[in-house]
Amino acid sequence: MSDENRLDLLFAGFIVFLLAGVVTVAMGIRRELRTGVIGQHPQSGLWRRHERPAGGLPVCARPRAALSFSALSERGRTTMLNGLNGLVDVDRGIISREIFVNEEIYRREQEQIFARAWLFIGHESQIPRPGDFLVSSMGEESVILCRDRTGRIHVFLNSCRHRGMKVCRYDEGNTLELMCPYHGWTYATDGALVGVPFGKDAYGEQLDKSKWGLIEVARMENYKGTIWAAWDAAAPSFLDYVGGYKLYLDLLLDAWDGREGGTEAIGGIHKWLIPCNWKFPAENFSGDRYHGVSHRSVDMVGIGPSGKGRRDMAERNQARWLDVSFPELGHSMIAFLRAHDAPLAPAYQDAPVAAEYFRRCEEERRRRRGEHWRLFGGPGTMFPNTSPLARQPRTLAVWHPRGPHQTEVWRWYFVDADAPAEVKDFLRHYYIRYSGPSGLTEQDDMENWNYAHKASRGTIARQHPYNYEMGLGRSTRAFEDHGLKLPGAITDVTAANASEHNQRGFYRRWRQFMEAATWNDLA
Amino acid sequence: MSDLERLLLKSEVEEFLYREAELLDERRYKEWLDLFTDDVRYFMPIRRNVPHDESEREFTREGTDVSWFDEGKDTLARRVQQILTGIHWAEEPPSRICHMISNVQILRASPDGPAPTEVAVKSRFLVYRNRVETETDVLVGKREDLLRRVNGSLRIARRKIVLDQSVLLAKNLTFFF
Numbered sequence: 001m002s003d004e005n006r007l008d009l010l011f012a013g014f015i016v017f018l019l020a021g022v023v024t025v026a027m028g029i030r031r032e033l034r035t036g037v038i039g040q041h042p043q044s045g046l047w048r049r050h051e052r053p054a055g056g057l058p059v060c061a062r063p064r065a066a067l068s069f070s071a072l073s074e075r076g077r078t079t080m081l082n083g084l085n086g087l088v089d090v091d092r093g094i095i096s097r098e099i100f101v102n103e104e105i106y107r108r109e110q111e112q113i114f115a116r117a118w119l120f121i122g123h124e125s126q127i128p129r130p131g132d133f134l135v136s137s138m139g140e141e142s143v144i145l146c147r148d149r150t151g152r153i154h155v156f157l158n159s160c161r162h163r164g165m166k167v168c169r170y171d172e173g174n175t176l177e178l179m180c181p182y183h184g185w186t187y188a189t190d191g192a193l194v195g196v197p198f199g200k201d202a203y204g205e206q207l208d209k210s211k212w213g214l215i216e217v218a219r220m221e222n223y224k225g226t227i228w229a230a231w232d233a234a235a236p237s238f239l240d241y242v243g244g245y246k247l248y249l250d251l252l253l254d255a256w257d258g259r260e261g262g263t264e265a266i267g268g269i270h271k272w273l274i275p276c277n278w279k280f281p282a283e284n285f286s287g288d289r290y291h292g293v294s295h296r297s298v299d300m301v302g303i304g305p306s307g308k309g310r311r312d313m314a315e316r317n318q319a320r321w322l323d324v325s326f327p328e329l330g331h332s333m334i335a336f337l338r339a340h341d342a343p344l345a346p347a348y349q350d351a352p353v354a355a356e357y358f359r360r361c362e363e364e365r366r367r368r369r370g371e372h373w374r375l376f377g378g379p380g381t382m383f384p385n386t387s388p389l390a391r392q393p394r395t396l397a398v399w400h401p402r403g404p405h406q407t408e409v410w411r412w413y414f415v416d417a418d419a420p421a422e423v424k425d426f427l428r429h430y431y432i433r434y435s436g437p438s439g440l441t442e443q444d445d446m447e448n449w450n451y452a453h454k455a456s457r458g459t460i461a462r463q464h465p466y467n468y469e470m471g472l473g474r475s476t477r478a479f480e481d482h483g484l485k486l487p488g489a490i491t492d493v494t495a496a497n498a499s500e501h502n503q504r505g506f507y508r509r510w511r512q513f514m515e516a517a518t519w520n521d522l523a
Numbered sequence: 524m525s526d527l528e529r530l531l532l533k534s535e536v537e538e539f540l541y542r543e544a545e546l547l548d549e550r551r552y553k554e555w556l557d558l559f560t561d562d563v564r565y566f567m568p569i570r571r572n573v574p575h576d577e578s579e580r581e582f583t584r585e586g587t588d589v590s591w592f593d594e595g596k597d598t599l600a601r602r603v604q605q606i607l608t609g610i611h612w613a614e615e616p617p618s619r620i621c622h623m624i625s626n627v628q629i630l631r632a633s634p635d636g637p638a639p640t641e642v643a644v645k646s647r648f649l650v651y652r653n654r655v656e657t658e659t660d661v662l663v664g665k666r667e668d669l670l671r672r673v674n675g676s677l678r679i680a681r682r683k684i685v686l687d688q689s690v691l692l693a694k695n696l697t698f699f700f
Contacts, residue, residue, distance in 0.1 A: 170571075170572050170574060171572045171573065173573060173574065173577065173580075266589050267584065267587060267589065268568075268569050268583035268588035268590060269569070269589070270569065270591075271689070271690040272691035272692075272693070272695075273690065273691070273694065275658075294612065296610055297605050297610045297612075300605075300608055301601045301604050301605045301608070408690065428588075428593075431589065432589060432590065432593055432594070433598050433601070437691055437695040437696045438567075438695070440601065440602065442695075443613040443695040443696070444611065444613045446613065447613040447694075448612065450658075450694055451655070
C-alpha cells in the first residue's frame, strides 16, 4: 500500500469513526477524543465538539446547521476525506490548533517531513581537519557530522548497527575511529565497520562487515560552508530544493561586501529547550513582523548596534518592506529593498571600527552586485525547520522537534570570515544580548511560544482555529522595482507593516508534505 | 594573614554574597547593580560534552566564542532596566526566584595581609525559578568571583558562572546568577 493510500485511509477511518460514534482509540489520537467526538467543518475549518447519543449520529452540542456533519453534502464529505484540508486552509487563512498539539499529527510529521526534507546539519568551519566530528540532529534523531581521513564529509545516524547504542556522546572532537561503548563495534570515520570484538571466534564467517557500516544519509550537500542532508534518496538536489530562495539564503551566507560565501560560524552553539511545538518558532521566523508589542521593552531599553532600539533602522527606513514567500517550496524571508538612489545609511554607530567596516563593505557591495546591492534580509524560514536571520543579528536557528510539546533550539552565529577581530567581537556581543535564552529580544519570544502552545492544548481551545488572514490576496509573482525583478510571491508591506503571507506559504507546503506519498508528489 | 583575619574575611565575604542573593530575590535590582564595579566582567560559558582529557574545550572561551553571558555593567544595567519596564513579558508577571548560595571558599586574597583589596571566591549556587502557574526551573552550578574593596566595601569585579548543564533546560535566562 502506498503512503498516500495509507494517509487517505487514516483520515477516512477518522471520519467513519466520528460518524459511527465509535470511540477512536485505535487512531491513537489524544485521550480527549475518547470522551467526546470532535468533528470539523471542511470549509470553516472550525473544530466542533459533538455529543454522541446512543446509536445515533453525532450532533452538535450547540446546534448550528451550517456546521453539523449530517448537513454536509456528499461533496463536502469528500472534501473532508481529502485529508488535511479542514485543518490547514491557507486560501482562507484558517489553520487548526490540532496541527500544533496533536500527537498523531506530530508522529506523522516525523515520517512525512523530517525523514524526507533537506535539513541543516552544521558548518564546515566546525570540522576543518580529517577526523573532526560534530554531533548534530535531524528531526528527533542524533547524527554525526564527520570529516573522514581523506577529507570527505559524511553525515551518519548516531546509533550503533549492533544494538543501537549512541555511538558518539561527545558534542565534537577529533578521532581516528568511532567505537561504540556498548559491545565495542568500531567504525572508521567514513562509516565503515572496521572492528568487531571476537569477530572471527564469535561470528565465524557469518558477519559481512561491509553491510553493517554506520547508516549514512541519502543526500548531503556543502553549500557555501553550510552542511545539509536528507534521508530520502528521491529528494531533489539541494539547489532544486532551495530553488529561487537561494537569492535570499545567500543574504546570510555571502560576505557583506558582495563576495560569494566567505562567512564562518563563531565558536559555540546555543542549545536550549522551549516548551512549545517546533512550528511556533518556525512560523514566527518565516515572517512575523506583527509582534512589535512582544519586543517593546527591549526597544525602550535599546540594545541595537547604534545604541537604540534592537537594530539599526536607518537602512530599513529607506527601503520597501517585502514579505517573500515560495509557497511551492515552503521557504520565506522578511526582506528589504532599499531605494535605488538611497545614500549610505548610518549603522553600527556604537563602534566606529564596525561602522567603517560595514560602510566599506557596502561600497564594495554596490560595485559588485549591481542593482541587487539594494536587497537585504531579516528573519526567514527554510522549510521545514531552519531559520536564517540574514542581518542584525546574523544567525541561523534550527528548531528540532522533541515531541509535540517541546522544541530544542540550536543557534549558530555568523560573521564575515575575514572581518577584523574587533568587528567580530562587537557583533558577537550584539548577538548575545539580542538572541537566544539570554537575549533581551528573544526571551520574550520564548514566553509567547510557551504559553501560546500551552493555551492551545485544551479540548475547547482546539475547536477554534488560528487566524492567518492578514494580507490575503495581496501578493504578486511579478515584483519589479526600478528594473530589478525579485523571485518569489511577494507582498509589499511598506504601508501595511505586516502580513501573514509567509506563514501561509509555510503551511501550504507543510500540508503538501503531510499528504504526499513520495517526492514525486512534492515536486 | 592570621587565622582570625582569615575567619573575619570569610565571614565578611559570606555576608556579602548572602546580601546579594537577598537583593536579587527581593527584586531590588538597582541596589544589586551597585554591588558591581564599573569595569565588571560577567561571564557564563556554554558547556560541551568532550572527552575527560580535553577539558580545555569543555567551555566556550570568554572574549572569543558565543556564551550564555559575556558582558559588562552596561548590558547588566539594560537587563535590569528591561525588567523594570513592566512590559518585559518573559518576567511579567514576575517570577518567584530563590538563590541558595553555599560552599563559599576564599581561593586567594591580595595583598596577603589584614586588609586585602582583592579576594577570589568560589561558591555554589542553586537558583530556583517558579513562574505563572507550574513552570519551574532549577539551575545549579558554581561561581568564581573576584571581589574588590572599593571605598571600604566589597564589590564584584568579575564573575564567572559555570552552569552544570550543556543543553540549557530553561527556556530563557531572564534572571541573574
